Amino acid sequence: MGEKWVLMKTAQTPTNIAVIKYWGKRDESLILPVNDSISVTLDPSHLCTTTTVAVSPAFHQDRMWLNGKEISLSGGRYQNCLRELRRRACEVEDKEKGIKIEKKDWEKLHLHIASYNNFPTAAGLASSAAGFACLVFALAKLMNVKEDDSQLSAIARQGSGSACRSLFGGFVKWIMGKEEDGSDSVAVQLVDEKHWDDLFIVIAVVSSRQKETSSTSGMRETVQTSLLLQHRAKEVVPKRTLQMEEAIKHRDFASFAQLTCADSNQFHAVCLDTSPPIFYMNDTSHKIISCVEKWNRSEGSPQVAYTFDAGPNAVLIARNRKAAAQLLQRLLFHFPPNSDSDLDSYVIGDKSILKDAG
Numbered sequence: 001m002g003e004k005w006v007l008m009k010t011a012q013t014p015t016n017i018a019v020i021k022y023w024g025k026r027d028e029s030l031i032l033p034v035n036d037s038i039s040v041t042l043d044p045s046h047l048c049t050t051t052t053v054a055v056s057p058a059f060h061q062d063r064m065w066l067n068g069k070e071i072s073l074s075g076g077r078y079q080n081c082l083r084e085l086r087r088r089a090c091e092v093e094d095k096e097k098g099i100k101i102e103k104k105d106w107e108k109l110h111l112h113i114a115s116y117n118n119f120p121t122a123a124g125l126a127s128s129a130a131g132f133a134c135l136v137f138a139l140a141k142l143m144n145v146k147e148d149d150s151q152l153s154a155i156a157r158q159g160s161g162s163a164c165r166s167l168f169g170g171f172v173k174w175i176m177g178k179e180e181d182g183s184d185s186v187a188v189q190l191v192d193e194k195h196w197d198d199l200f201i202v203i204a205v206v207s208s209r210q211k212e213t214s215s216t217s218g219m220r221e222t223v224q225t226s227l228l229l230q231h232r233a234k235e236v237v238p239k240r241t242l243q244m245e246e247a248i249k250h251r252d253f254a255s256f257a258q259l260t261c262a263d264s265n266q267f268h269a270v271c272l273d274t275s276p277p278i279f280y281m282n283d284t285s286h287k288i289i290s291c292v293e294k295w296n297r298s299e300g301s302p303q304v305a306y307t308f309d310a311g312p313n314a315v316l317i318a319r320n321r322k323a324a325a326q327l328l329q330r331l332l333f334h335f336p337p338n339s340d341s342d343l344d345s346y347v348i349g350d351k352s353i354l355k356d357a358g
């Protein structure tokens with residue numbers, strides 16, 4: 001085996017947005033959640049990560065670049081993913097290039113990883129979900145890992161919980177699992193992207209600033225201090241997850257919207273119930289909620305569902321293209337870009353209207 005060769009693979013993975021939220025871990029190092037969660041995976045043309053991984057005997061250490069800047073791989077989460085993948089790596093042969101990597105070689109060979117997000121990192125939408133899912137998927141291809149996508153999701157989960165759901169398109173459920181080693185805490189696809197393809201997602205970027213409390217530390221504090229979280233995880237989410245699965249299966253937008261909004265609101269209530277309280281939404285987020293609630297009521301049936309993650313940005317899921325167009329008109333009227341409305345940008349379906357986030 002000469003020193004001159006490089007073997008590469010590239011993968012692209014979209015981010016996902018939870019409609020039943022994951023918030024709280026029962027095991028911090030394996031990243032095992034306190035409840036099931038359900039998400040929708042975005043179209044890969046928006047908010048996705050592209051990762052190229054390379055292996056060569058000429059590399060002397062594992063290295064990674066994110067959007068062109070080198071980052072450290074020393075964190076436990078990266079190390080856990082790399083260890084799990086190396087353990088499962090298989091023989092790789094490229095006859096044309098005269099390359100043969102034996103299973104045992106993967107322990108000694110080093111990797112270079114280059115990852116890019118197709119959305120402005122400054123827009124406050126950077127998500128570890130697409131990043132870790134893409135890293136694990138690309139490395140699994142390079143290393144000829146034979147595991148299926150659900151088993152790979154259990155590795156991506158150890159990078160960032162929400163990442164396990166990005167290995168599938170459509171609607172995806174992360175089953176919390178029961179095993180102590182986390183082997184059954186995996187993601188499964190509920191329906192593929194064609195099942196409910198008239199939904200249209202608009203993301204209103206309320207603030208491009210980095211959140212003050214990361215998801216990881218926020219959920220740790222919630223687990224330690226919130227009684228409401230225990231009620232949510234034991235009583236509310238198990239029932240809500242079943243109802244959500246039914247709503248998705250039957251493309252029942254009224255139930256879907258009611259459950260999505262209720263779950264987002266309960267997640268933020270749980271944040272408020274944390275000591276000290278965590279505020280992820282701001283006044284603009286609250287105004288968007290009021291605007292959507294008012295509109296849905298005036299129409300007699302929901303046109304749009306809203307959901308907010310660990311930050312003030314609104315993810316708005318319209319029942320179809322027409323509702324999305326109307327939603328956009330309303331947003332532009334109430335929160336015109338280039339005003340002090342505090343909305344930095346909109347990311348809309350296959351188009352983006354971006355105000356310079358400065």
Ligand code: DP6
Nearest residue numbers: 018021022160161162215216309310
């Ligand atoms: C509010 O997956 O980012 O977006 O597992 O600590 O990396 P770690 O947390 P992360 O948390 C996501 C929380 C959420 C809800 C969700 O995506 O389900």
